[in-house]
Amino acid sequence: xxxxxxxxxxxxxxxxxxxxxxxxxxxxxxxxxxxxxxxxxxxxxxxxxxxxxxxxxxxxxxxxxxxxxxxxxxxxxxxxxxxxxxxxxxxxxxxxxxxxxxxxxxxxxxxxxxxxxx
Numbered sequence: 299x300x301x302x303x304x305x306x307x308x309x310x311x312x313x314x315x316x317x318x319x320x321x322x323x324x325x326x327x328x329x330x331x332x333x334x335x336x337x338x339x340x341x342x343x344x345x346x347x348x349x350x351x352x353x354x355x356x357x358x359x360x361x362x363x364x365x366x367x368x369x370x371x372x373x374x375x376x377x378x379x380x381x382x383x384x385x386x387x388x389x390x391x392x393x394x395x396x397x398x399x400x401x402x403x404x405x406x407x408x409x410x411x412x413x414x415x416x
Contacts, residue, residue, distance in 0.1 A: 352414035
C-alpha cells in the first residue's frame with residue numbers, strides 16, 4: 299500500500315473505502331456508496347480525520363459490547379458485529395468490568411467532543 303493510499307484510507311470510513319475498491323463494472327447498484335466515497339474524499343482533511351476517528355471510536359465501543367454479549371439493535375451494528383450468541387437486550391444489563399465501563403465512558407466523551415453521530 300502506498301503512502302498516498304494509506305493517508306486516504308485513514309481519512310475515509312470503511313464504506314467509502316469499500317466503494318472505492320469496488321470494480322468499475324459493479325454497476326449502478328453501487329451509486330450511493332460511490333457518491334458517499336466521493337463526498338468523503340471532497341471533505342477537508344480535518345473533517346475526514348474526524349469522521350475516521352468517529353468510526354474508530356464507534357467500533358471500539360461496540361466491540362466491547364459484542365464481547366460481553368450485547369444484542370445490537372441498529373442495522374449498522376448488526377451488519378458489523380451480528381447478534382449470534384447475544385444475551386443482553388439492554389446495555390445496562392451487559393456484564394462489563396469496571397475498566398470496560400470506564401473505557402466506554404471515555405469513548406462516549408470523545409465521541410461527544412468530536413460531534414460524532416450517535
